[in-house]
Amino acid sequence: MRIAQRGYGEEGRERLTLVPENVDDLWHLAHVLEPGDRVDGDTTRRIQRDDDRMRDTGGQREHIHVTLEVETVEFARFANRLRVGGVIVGCSREDQLGSHHTLNVERHDELTVEKHFKPDQTERIEEATEAAENPDVAIATVEEGAASIHTVQQYGTEEYASFTKPTGKGEYSRPREELFAELGEALAHLDADAVILAGPGFTKTDAHDHLDEEFPAVADQITTVDTSAVGDRGVHEVLKRGAVDEVQKETRISKEANLIDELTENIATGAKATYGPDDVAEAAEFGAVETLLVVDERLRTERQGEGDWSIDVNDVIESVEQQGGDVVVFSAEFAPGEQLSNLGGIAAILRYRLQ
Numbered sequence: 001m002r003i004a005q006r007g008y009g010e011e012g013r014e015r016l017t018l019v020p021e022n023v024d025d026l027w028h029l030a031h032v033l034e035p036g037d038r039v040d041g042d043t044t045r046r047i048q049r050d051d052d053r054m055r056d057t058g059g060q061r062e063h064i065h066v067t068l069e070v071e072t073v074e075f076a077r078f079a080n081r082l083r084v085g086g087v088i089v090g091c092s093r094e095d096q097l098g099s100h101h102t103l104n105v106e107r108h109d110e111l112t113v114e115k116h117f118k119p120d121q122t123e124r125i126e127e128a129t130e131a132a133e134n135p136d137v138a139i140a141t142v143e144e145g146a147a148s149i150h151t152v153q154q155y156g157t158e159e160y161a162s163f164t165k166p167t168g169k170g171e172y173s174r175p176r177e178e179l180f181a182e183l184g185e186a187l188a189h190l191d192a193d194a195v196i197l198a199g200p201g202f203t204k205t206d207a208h209d210h211l212d213e214e215f216p217a218v219a220d221q222i223t224t225v226d227t228s229a230v231g232d233r234g235v236h237e238v239l240k241r242g243a244v245d246e247v248q249k250e251t252r253i254s255k256e257a258n259l260i261d262e263l264t265e266n267i268a269t270g271a272k273a274t275y276g277p278d279d280v281a282e283a284a285e286f287g288a289v290e291t292l293l294v295v296d297e298r299l300r301t302e303r304q305g306e307g308d309w310s311i312d313v314n315d316v317i318e319s320v321e322q323q324g325g326d327v328v329v330f331s332a333e334f335a336p337g338e339q340l341s342n343l344g345g346i347a348a349i350l351r352y353r354l355q
Helices: 025-030 117-130 175-189 203-214 231-240 252-268 277-287 296-303 312-324 335-340
Strands: 002-009 014-018 038-047 060-076 082-090 101-105 111-115 137-143 146-153 156-164 194-199 220-224 273-275 289-295 327-332 347-352
Touching: 002 117, 014 175, 025 060, 025 082, 025 117, 025 137, 025 146, 025 156, 038 082, 060 101, 111 277, 117 312, 117 327, 137 175, 137 203, 137 231, 146 175, 156 175, 156 231, 175 203, 194 231, 203 220, 231 252, 252 273, 252 289, 252 327, 252 335, 273 277, 277 289, 277 312, 277 347, 289 296, 289 312, 289 335, 296 327, 296 335, 312 327, 312 335, 312 347, 327 335
Parallel strands: 137 194, 194 220, 289 327
Antiparallel strands: 002 014, 014 111, 038 060, 038 111, 060 082, 082 101, 137 146, 146 156, 273 347, 289 347
């Protein structure tokens, strides 16, 4: 994310002109924008005409600049765009005021956001800005007969490719070099800045040797890590061990993986942890929360008044921060966020056990 301009608008609202530079940035914006915010952007709109010179044909598209009062926000992940819907409250054509419109925000589109930013939203913007300097990372896991590649995004990991090539003995077996070659070709096409090659046993070492010989440019980017599994489980092990952090600053998802493990371990042993909105709010009242964990999708739902929690989540966050606690907003797109959702969407690691 690039911040092109900072300022203040009406009623003391902060005004940021932002340029999303990748899909991660669009995802971040989806969790920053809320109903009632104002956004400015360039767009096209079908303008209907009906005068003496032209019969109404349904309208022609014109380029206009609009200010919307936000009503809906949707991250269209597979379309690589953010859809922001609302009422036009400012426009380069006054006859369009009061109409509903949707801004389709894509990478490199400039968008101005005017709102009272909450602390976690400001932190998210800053995180996205800092992440622009981080290298792109791929995690490749390999064992006999199977390999996979996952890319690391801020909203989670995503499978990029997987391969199955039976090796060893038998009618359908193939030389393991075929598997290594497919892996190398995919990694070369992905062109990541760094690759973590993981898996059990010596297969990954043999794969690395093959890549070093046949795909030297890929091999130069590789760090190897021992894991007991491949695929999603292997990726989780890589994140837990902090291997990604060696090539990136501490990533959002590796932090989440470690925190959810600490939380579930504390819950299992009856130690310093609690979960669910009411119990977490009570812990915050006592000043017992060391780290508050909340899922981004649930946080947005509650802030929009569409949830069913009996607590004010903003009050809980403010209370935790005032008492020196940390607040971590989990991505619903990644496995730890799914685990946290199953615990009610909100939990806390405590400073001390509550009776």
